[in-house]
Amino acid sequence: MISVEEAKSIVLNSTQDFGVEEIPFIKSVGRVLKETIVADRDFPPFNRVSMDGIAIDFNEFSSRLSSNRQLDFKIEGIQAAGSKQITLQNPENCIEVMTGAVLPNNANTVIRYEDVTIENGIATINIDLINDKQNVHKKGKDGKIGDVLIEGNTQISAAEIGVLATVGKSIVKVAKQPKVMIVSTGDELVGVNEIPLEHQIRRSNVFTLVSLLEKLNIPSETTHITDDKPILKAKIEGYLQEYDVLLFSGAVSKGKYDFLPEVFDELGVEKLFHKVAQRPGKPFFMDA
Numbered sequence: 001m002i003s004v005e006e007a008k009s010i011v012l013n014s015t016q017d018f019g020v021e022e023i024p025f026i027k028s029v030g031r032v033l034k035e036t037i038v039a040d041r042d043f044p045p046f047n048r049v050s051m052d053g054i055a056i057d058f059n060e061f062s063s064r065l066s067s068n069r070q071l072d073f074k075i076e077g078i079q080a081a082g083s084k085q086i087t088l089q090n091p092e093n094c095i096e097v098m099t100g101a102v103l104p105n106n107a108n109t110v111i112r113y114e115d116v117t118i119e120n121g122i123a124t125i126n127i128d129l130i131n132d133k134q135n136v137h138k139k140g141k142d143g144k145i146g147d148v149l150i151e152g153n154t155q156i157s158a159a160e161i162g163v164l165a166t167v168g169k170s171i172v173k174v175a176k177q178p179k180v181m182i183v184s185t186g187d188e189l190v191g192v193n194e195i196p197l198e199h200q201i202r203r204s205n206v207f208t209l210v211s212l213l214e215k216l217n218i219p220s221e222t223t224h225i226t227d228d229k230p231i232l233k234a235k236i237e238g239y240l241q242e243y244d245v246l247l248f249s250g251a252v253s254k255g256k257y258d259f260l261p262e263v264f265d266e267l268g269v270e271k272l273f274h275k276v277a278q279r280p281g282k283p284f285f286m287d288a
């Protein structure tokens with residue numbers, strides 16, 4: 001018999017690498033990333049307008065302010081998000097700009113609609129306090145092309161999904177999940193939908209295990225084998241070929257029909273431990 005701590009360390013030292021696979025990024029939540037994700041361009045990729053309003057040349061504004069001239073700017077055009085960059089032709093004018101748009105060429109400062117009055121195609125700025133380059137999210141401020149955005153071995157969450165989408169990673173390399181079969185044993189067990197006879201109980205443990213694995217994003221299958229040694233042996237021999245991990249519930253104790261330890265031995269699987277100093281679950285069995 002070994003302690004819980006010893007058992008835990010044996011389990012954790014028996015981890016296996018099941019390889020790498022490529023999957024659609026949207027299916028990768030909860031999976032472990034097996035590549036480094038880098039920025040495919042600067043972010044933002046252009047000087048990006050961050051307020052709806054007008055874009056002007058700041059020098060023009062400050063020289064007018066210092067010489068007490070009118071703060072009215074003729075509107076030359078509109079720069080919408082998703083449109084190619086346009087150019088402010090005359091520095092005495094302005095361009096209406098939308099959040100997410102490219103800052104027009106020759107403009108460097110954005111004033112919000114809330115601080116402007118627009119009448120007959122002329123925008124008049126109603127405030128004095130304006131900072132050079134305000135309301136512009138500078139190209140590359142969040143990240144430069146080639147910057148590492150997500151390190152390998154990160155567990156992918158919703159936040160990483162957004163980053164993967166941003167850099168165009170539609171297919172992503174992740175650690176492969178093991179193929180798992182969960183086996184219940186015992187002639188006393190009946191299905192969840194069945195009404196057990198007095199001497200029977202419903203098969204429940206396997207579904208707890210399925211759910212625990214589902215939480216880790218590991219799909220699994222379940223099956224039931226009756227307490228018949230030749231059948232157990234034949235079935236387990238097949239599962240050992242087909243699956244990476246077999247989980248068993250029952251048949252590892254001292255009972256007359258607890259055949260699993262013998263079957264494992266006959267099939268040549270290496271026993272790592274059997275019996276852990278814990279209650280419940282003392283006859284916990286693990287092999288490699």
Ligand SMILES: Nc1nc2c(c(=O)[nH]1)N[C@H]1C(S)=C(S)[C@@H](COP(=O)(O)OP(=O)(O)OC[C@H]3O[C@@H](n4cnc5c(N)ncnc54)[C@H](O)[C@@H]3O)O[C@H]1N2
Nearest residue numbers: 048049050051052053081082098099100101111112113114
């Ligand atoms: N004059 C003012 N302008 C803005 C104000 C304000 O108070 N006065 N508020 C700013 C704030 S704060 C925010 S937040 C934004 C919200 O704007 P919208 O809800 O109208 O969103 P959009 O302008 O359409 O987009 C904003 C930004 O996000 C980018 N975007 C949009 N959809 C997506 C998507 N599916 N995936 C990636 N990126 C997306 C878009 O290109 C813009 O860059 O308004 C400010 N302006």
Ligand code: MOO
Nearest residue numbers: 049050051099137
């Ligand atoms: O509401 Mo906005 O997100 O402050 O930029």
